[in-house]
Amino acid sequence: MKKIEAIIKPFKLDEVREALAEVGVTGLTVTEVKGFGRQKGHTELYRGAEYVVDFLPKVKIEIVVTKSMVEGAIEAIIKAARTGKIGDGKIFVTSVEQVVRIRTGETDEAAV
Numbered sequence: 001m002k003k004i005e006a007i008i009k010p011f012k013l014d015e016v017r018e019a020l021a022e023v024g025v026t027g028l029t030v031t032e033v034k035g036f037g038r039q040k041g042h043t044e045l046y047r048g049a050e051y052v053v054d055f056l057p058k059v060k061i062e063i064v065v066t067k068s069m070v071e072g073a074i075e076a077i078i079k080a081a082r083t084g085k086i087g088d089g090k091i092f093v094t095s096v097e098q099v100v101r102i103r104t105g106e107t108d109e110a111a112v
Contacts (some may be wrong), residue, residue, distance in 0.1 A: 001096040001112060002070050006061045007033065008081040008089040013059050019080035020063065023072040026112075029062040038086055058089065064096055064112055 008016060034055035065073050074091055082088055101111035
């Protein structure tokens, strides 16, 4: 099994969730995060004073899928989250050793 973490723009969350549902992803975790990459933040004007916004608001989506679903899930995220502009985000894929559903005690693929 694999864990996919995607950092995306907040306004793309609904589109990404719907795209993942279409490829069979049944659950996900969403966290509001802040960060920067090549965007490096930006300058804003507030009440006549300029200030730098170093960390930009993003959303982190975490899903755990079987190995056979990884490529489809990645493609769905890319298609739904891409705007073509800097700051679209990143996707990270890592291995998952074990999964246990607390309620039933099911493990691994049965628990996903």
